[in-house]
Amino acid sequence: HAAMAALLHRAAQRHGAAAPALRVVSAKAADYLVVGAGFAGAVMAERIASAGHRVLVVDRRDHIAGNAYDHQDAAGILIHKYGPHIFHTNSDEVLAYLSRFTQWRPYEHRVLAEVEGQLLPMPINRTTLSRLFEVDLPDDAAAEAFLKSLAEPVGEVKTAKDFVISAVGRRLYELFFEGYTRKQWGLDPSQLDRSVTARVPTRTSADDRYFTDKHQCMPLHGYTRMFENMLDHRNITVMTGVDFREVPRANFGHLVYTGPVDAYFDHRYGRLPYRSLRFEHETVGQEWALPVGTVNQPSADVPFTRTTEFKHLTGQSHRMSSLCREFPMSEGDPYYPIPNPENAALYKRYEALADAEKGVTFLGRLGTYRYMNMDQVVGQALATARRLIPATRDAGAP
Ligand code: FAD
Ligand code: UDP
Known part of the structure; x- marks a missing residue:
């Protein structure tokens, strides 16, 4: 009780005692704690709450939404604080689930x-090839034959380097992948799993x-x-600016x-390597600065x-524009698990x-050390909720 009171006191100092969240928690601790x-x-908190259980969500940052957090900058332009987040999925289930909490605007990202x-199209496509090599490639078949002439066989494709060289050859590898990957990961592509560069296909179409x-x-209306809509439930209490270490575990059920x-x-076995980034945000005085969403x-x-x-990305109209540049770093917030053996x-x-830790479920990009996109994390959480939470199935789809 003393530890809980101390936590509530600190949270009240940070957020003001009137925060409705505090009253719920002080009345009685929750069935679940989500960090x-x-x-x-x-997603887990929403599923737990919808199944009729009470849940406290804490985040050590001063906001919700994790790395997908967006907000208006000083100029009133909606920006993504932790770099560009573009939603894309093949899962009808994930889209249907998230659609309960937002409407959407159609957006197809171009780089x-x-x-x-x-400035050449990325992923490498027919246009990239014909512009770079100054060749006439009238159709997909011509582009495919041209790519074949560039590709180099590499035996078993294991690394991020193998993957690219075997698809497009050394010249395109050096121009499009080698420098970018070394910067992004602080490693040579030969030191990373093929899954890293396999995220970016090569196309023979335009x-x-x-x-x-x-x-x-x-x-x-943003992430x-x-x-906010997802977490707006009477069974959910959210405390931001609170680290897991500050929360008295004994007051909660499952974590x-x-x-x-x-x-x-x-860090019992040493630190798992994560790659970090520094985001440089800038607002410029002109309406548009780039021809497409992202320039690599x-x-x-x-x-x-x-x-x-x-x-x-956002479709906002504004006479100015806000940009973000990404500078990779080894120190700082953990953004990317680094995929290698x-x-x-x-x-x-x-x-x-x-697996051996009783009463705890580990989830997400950091909790399961997996380089997942947003939709994959939502899918992972929905599947976990179905397994973990009693009565979820009865509490409405999904
Ligand atoms: P996170 O969003 O990282 O949330 C974890 C939260 O836990 C954080 O808010 C953190 O503060 C909190 N936390 C950690 N430790 C503690 C503690 N001890 N106490 C309290 N709180 C704690 N995906 C896409 O699908 N499309 C994209 O275009 C895309 N672009 C990306 C661009 C960048 C630069 C990055 C870094 C990622 C991008 N992603 C993209 C991936 C996407 O960000 C992740 O899939 C998603 O955010 C993962 O959600 P999560 O809940 O697992 O982790
Ligand atoms: N990549 C590259 N050149 C590019 C784009 C991507 O070498 O122009 C490589 C790089 O290793 C990068 C990976 O492909 O980390 C995956 O790219 P993606 O755009 O999916 O990265 P993310 O958006 O997840 O940072």
Whole structure:
């Protein structure tokens, strides 16, 4: 009781005693504690609450929505604080679930890469090939034959480097992938799993969309608004600016933990490597700055990986525009698990600890050390909720 009172006191100081959340928690602790208010945590909290159980959600940041958090900047332009988040999925279930909390605006993301002074479509497609090599490629078959002439056989395709070289050859690998990947990960592509570069296909068509998923859209009023709707339930209490370590565990039943799994176990086996980023946000005085949503900088001579102009994504009208550049770093908030065999082996050891931990479910990009997109995290949380929470099935779809 003393620990709970201390937590409530600190939270009240940060947020003002009138916060309705505090009254709920002080009355009686919840059945579930969810750590992290990102996609993994918010979906779990919503499912738990809808099944009739009470849940406290804490996040150490001063806001909900995790890395998908968006807000208006000083100019009144909606920006993504932690870099561009574009929603795309092939899952009807994930889309239907999220559609309970938001309307959508259709948006198909396009990316150009700055290579040898030109802005060329990325993923590499027929247009990229014909512009870069100054060849006439009238149709897909011509592009396919041309790509075949560039591709180099590499035996078993294991690494991110193998994957690209075997598909498009050395020249395109060096121009589009080598510098970008070294910057983004601080590792050579030969030190990363193939899954990293396999995220970016190569096309023989002229399709210049970044994603080809069945559903591609952005929450009409932003991600944060969608999360507010998700968490707006009488069974849910949210406390931001509160670290898991401050919460008296004994007051709660089951724990859903979506923070870094190695931190939960006090880095017992050493630190799991995560890649971080510094986001440089800028507002410019002109209405538009870039021809498409994102311009990639694969060259090793440019310190950042990409620039995004948010209005392309959000559809907002404004006489000015806000941009974000991403500078990869080794220190800082953990954003990307780093996929390679060494890290997978270390994660396996933490996974064994996690599996043996009674009364705790580990979830999300950090909790399961998996390089997942938003829709994959939602899918993971929905599947986990079905297994974990009694009565969820009776409490309405999904
Ligand atoms: P998070 O969103 O990271 O949420 C975890 C939360 O836990 C955080 O808010 C953190 O503060 C909190 N937490 C951690 N430890 C503690 C603790 N001890 N106590 C309290 N709280 C704690 N996906 C896409 O589908 N499309 C995209 O375009 C896309 N772009 C991306 C761009 C960037 C730069 C990055 C980094 C990711 C991108 N993603 C994208 C991936 C997307 O961000 C993730 O899939 C998603 O945010 C993962 O949700 P999560 O809940 O697992 O983790
Ligand atoms: N990549 C690259 N050049 C590019 C775009 C991507 O080398 O122009 C590689 C890089 O290793 C990157 C990976 O492909 O980390 C996946 O790209 P994606 O755009 O999916 O990265 P994310 O949006 O998740 O940061």
